[in-house]
Amino acid sequence: MADPVVNPHGMVANFDAVNLGPVLTELGIVWQERTTADGRPFIAASIGGAMSFNIVPTACNSASGRNCVGAQIFSSYQGVKANAQTVAAFNSKYAFTSAGMLPESNASYISRYEIADYGIPRGNVASSLYSFFEVARRFEGEMRTGASTVSALGYADDLSASMLNRQSGETSGVVNASAPSSFAALHQ
Secondary structure, rough: OOOOOOOOOOEEOOOOHHHHHHHHHHHHOEEEEEEOOOEEEEEEEEEEOEEEEEEEEEOOOOOOOOOOOEEEEEEEEEEOOOOOHHHHHHHHHOOOEEEEEEEOOOEEEEEEEEOOOOOOEHHHHHHHHHHHHHHHHHHHHHHHHHHOOOOOOOOOOOOHHHHHHHHHOOOOOOOOOOOOOOOOHHHH
């Protein structure tokens, strides 16, 4: 499998735009540094029109919002509100992300938190973003089909209709031992 970026073991010092930008650009992600209403910097990004997301630097070592060793990566879905059962089932299945519903609005979100206390390899940034993208796509699919879940009781381990449909179409007991085609596939 080819490396996702040049020098994947090279370190990104922190999650500022000046450090993340070259990795994002190399991955083909269109991005722009913006500021919040209170003046804190963040990155607005898009992956080929397939998904828009934000990277909000946190745990900053300066009052200006720079030299940040944490990053909240999130994507929101306006006009698409998942039901609580679908969100609970999704969150119990995927460990490194968190999905939810935005209070008092017709929107849902998915997020992932990254740390770089002592830096983070460029390849890990790429791998984390690929994984986030893949899980976000799955969440979007769950939101589309999750309105009709199997149980009305709301058990967190109840899978949404789309997951059950996928399971019923699979052949049980067959394991695909072929090499993964991407880093996202490697983590699945």
